[in-house]
Amino acid sequence: MIAYSEVSAFTETPGQGNQAGVVLDAASLSDAEMQALAAFVGAPETVFVTRRGGGLVRVRYFTPTQEVDFCGHATVALGLMLAQAGWWGAEAVTLETLAGRVPLRLVCEAGVPKQIWMQQRGPQFRALGREWRSHLAEALGIDERMIHRGLPLGAASTGLWSVFVPLLDGIILDGLEPDLAAVERLSAELEVGSVYAYAPMGVNRFAARDFAPLLGIPEDPVTGSSAGALMALLAAQGRLPVKHNRAVGVIYQGHAVGTPGEIEVEIEVQDGQVTAVHVGGCAALDREGYWQGE
Incomplete structure (x- = not known):
């Protein structure tokens, strides 16, 4: 045994x-x-x-x-x-x-x-063409206008690739009813493990939901690998405050499936480049x- x-x-x-x-x-x-x-x-x-x-x-x-x-x-x-x-x-x-x-x-x-x-x-990033914005919005069951224009939409990995889709607020995030077949198809086309939707709650705090039907997981409750990749993506694009070559943030995830969790992330930055990603919980x-x- x-x-x-x-x-x-x-x-x-x-x-x-x-x-x-x-x-x-x-x-x-x-x-x-x-x-x-x-x-x-x-x-x-x-x-x-x-x-x-x-x-x-x-x-x-x-x-x-x-x-x-x-x-x-x-x-x-x-x-x-x-x-x-x-x-x-x-x-x-x-x-x-x-x-x-x-x-x-x-x-x-x-x-x-x-x-x-x-x-x-170390993080890796891939930019997405504008045509993916409408496809991702449709798969998530929302209007394209609900996607946040001031935060990055792109693919990133610190060990497992995800596509990150920024939404205007947590209300939209909580109300998502994705077409999981469409999410699975897009994940395969983009060669990522999941579609990760996130919304700002403050300058360095975000709520998130992660859909990974391609991996056999309709919705992952709390995702450490994606949290690190998201914060690295935000830091790389200047969307996190950096002090003494360090940016910190918190991801809140799991509320939508009734199992809330909290992920802390610390990013090391040198000359605008992400040099290390630390995730804790x-x-x-x-x-x-x-x-x-x-």
Whole structure:
């Protein structure tokens, strides 16, 4: 039997935020078994530790239907479980993922793990032609005039590509009723994992919803990888205040599906260029179980 944990990421409340499966000992599992276990857990993503040693932890991420290169909320969930298992103390931990190496930082309060921070890979950006604006609006079920003209619409990645669509306000965001078949088709055409709609709540605070039917996830509750990519995109286009070569922001996500969560992001900027992306959040253990295989 294989032990697994179900963890709520980007929240301190079990059952809120975004659920992830965590398997700390997956060295003996085949690709097919990892996929079957991810489907059994049923969380948006499950992370599997396939090898560890010398401060390096090799991991793989699976949705219920396929493997993905990286997942932010599952990384935060894994960080909590590594700390609680005694595998992570004062020494640094770096994950080896299909998207590259991801350094982790643990913040404790009174000796208790409080926050897990990850340094995501360097951001990549792709501009979109104006013709995509109307296609994305139609897929999201809104009029094109509801798209914010002062914030960037484009594709970005810090490990997993998404298209970012800015909306005028949170009311429009909350009222979205997307055509998921159209969102899936556009995601495939644009070669991205999701369509990520966001709306401003302040100069560096945003509400968001992430639709990823192409990955088998109709709506992802709270998305760490996309939060980092969004803040990097905003910083790169001068849409975040920068002080002492540093920009910070917060993403609120999950309210629309009844599991609110909060993601903190810190961006390092040098001469107008994004040099590092750090994403942090809390996590809470929901339950533990065993999988007997098929």
